[in-house]
Amino acid sequence: MDRLQTLEMFVAVADRGGFAAAAKAQNVSPPTVTRAISALEERLGVSLFHRSTRAVALTDDGASFLPRARQILADIQDAERRVSGAQSEPRGQFYVTAPVMFGRLHVLPVIAAMLEQYAQLDVRMMLIDRNVRMVEEGIDVAVRIGPLADSSLLAVPIGFVRKKLVASPAYLARHGHPEKPSDLSRHQTIGTTGPRAMGEWRLDDKRVKTEPRLLLNTMDATVAAAEAGLGIANLLSYQVEEPIRQGKLIEVLEPVDPQLLPVNLLFESARRSLPATRIFIDAMKDRAMDQGLTRLGGA
Template sequence: MDRLLTLEMFVAVASEGGFAAAARKLGSSPPAVTRGIAALEARLGTALFHRSTRAVALTDAGAAFLGEARRILADLAGAERALRGAAAAPSGQLHLTAPVMFGRLHVLPVVDAMMTKHRELGVRMMLIDRNVRIVEEGIDVAVRIGALADSGLKAVRIGRVRQMLVASPAYLARRGAPHGIADLKGHDLIGTMGPRWTSEWQFARERWRLPAPPRLTVNTVDGALAAAEAGLGIANLLSYQLAEAIDAGRLIALLEQEQPPALPVHLLFEPSRAALPAVRLFVEAMQARMRMAGLG
C-alpha cells in the first residue's frame, strides 16, 4: 500500500480516535484503513495503536511517531502548494492557538480581516491559557508570551508586554496604596491559575515571595480582572489585559517604578510551515497589529 496513504490513515485514526471515523474523514472504508495501519505497523516493526472493542489509543511508539508523520504530510502539502503557484492565495485550514484574552483582543481581529479578504481560507482557533504541544496537536502557529524553551520550532518576535500590579480606586481608598514591595504583605492579593502563576512575583530588582496564598484565586484572567475592578484586592496581570480598564479609570497601576523587564511575545511554528501562504500572511498581519496597538 502507498506509504503516504498509510501515513494519512495513521494521522486520521490518531486525530479522530477510531478507524471508522478516520475512514469517513478520508472517504475510505474501515477495512481499508485497518489494512493500511497494519501495513504501516508491519513496515515499522512496531504497534502504533492499542486496540479494544471500545477504544483505540496510541502506543508510546505511536505517540512518538505522530509528530513526525504530521510533519511529513505538512511538508508535502507545502511543497504542493508552492508548485501550484498558490503562494499568493491563502487557502485551506489555518490552525492557531493563543492565550484566551490575547486571542480575543489581538488574534481574532487579524483572523477576521484575513477571512474577509480570502474566501478560500478557514481558521481553527484554540484559545487556552496553557502551552499546547504544537506538533502533536496539529497547530500551525502558536502565540507565546514570555521566555521560550529551546526547541526546533521557528520563533518570530512580534511584540512585548509588561507585568503590572493594579487595584481599583475603591480598594485603594479603603486600604491605601502600597509604597514599596514590602507593603504588599499587608494587602489582599488576587491570584490566578495557569502557566504564569507563581508564588514569587518578579520585580525590577528582586523576586518577592508571597507570604501566604492569595486571599482570592480565580481560574481565568477575566475573573481576576473583574475581581480587581470590584475592589477585592491587588492583581498581578499583563499590560495588554489591563489597558482598557486603566484607560477607563477602573483600575490604577501600582509600584510602576518596580516593574520588571518586558516579556516578549512570539509566534511559534514549525520551520516547514514558514512558506505556507496563510502562515506567512498571519505572521505579517500580527506584526502590524502589535505595532498598531503600541505593543511592537
C-alpha cells in the same frame, strides 16, 4: 489504499481515540479504518494500539510512531503548499496559536480581516495559555510572549508587554494603596494557575512571596475577579489596558517590574514564503504598532 491515507487514518485514530470517530473524520467506513491500521501494523511488525470494547489507546510503539507520522503528513502538506505558494493569494488551511486573551484581543481581528479578504483561505486558531509543539501540531505561526527557548524556529518580534499590579477602586478604598512591595503581605492577592502560576511576584528586581486566597485558571477570570474587588492581581499590560482605561482597575506600585516581555511570532523557515504566513506577520506588525505594543512596555 496508499500509505499516505493509512498514515492519515492512524493519526486520526490517535487523535480521536477510536476507529469509529476516525472513520467519520476521514469520511470512510469503520471497517476501512480497521483494515488500514491492521495492514500498517503488519507492515511495521508492531502493535500501534491497545484495543478494548471501551477505548483505543496508543501502545509505546504507537506513541513513538505518532510524531513521525505527523511530521510526514506535515512535510507533504508543506510541499504542496509551497508549490501553491508561488501564487500571491493565500489559500488552503492556515494554523495559528496564541495565548487566550492575546489571541482574542489581537490575533482574532487580524484573522477576521484575512478571512474577509481571501475567500479561499481557511484558518484554524488554537488559543491556549501554554506553548504547543508546533511541528507535531502542524502550526504555521505561534504567538509567544516572554523569553524564547533556543530552537530552530524563526522569530519575528512585534512588540513588548510588561507586568502590572492592579486592583479595583472599591478594593483600594477599603484596603488602601500599597506603597512598597512589602505592603502586599497585608493585602489580598489573586493568583493564577497554569504557565504564569507563581508563589512569588517579582517586583523591582525583588521577589515577594504571595499567598493568594483566590486561584484562577484563566486570565479573563482573573481580570474579572480584580474588577469585582477580590484583591490585587498580577497581570500583563495588554490584559488590563481596557479595564484601566474604563476606570474599572487601577495600577498600583507602578512600575512593578522594569523587565519588558517580548512578543514574538514563531514559525518554521519552510513556512516563511507562504502567502498566508507573510500576510499574517505583516498584519500583526501593523496591529502591534496601532495598539501601542511597539512602545516600551505596551499599554
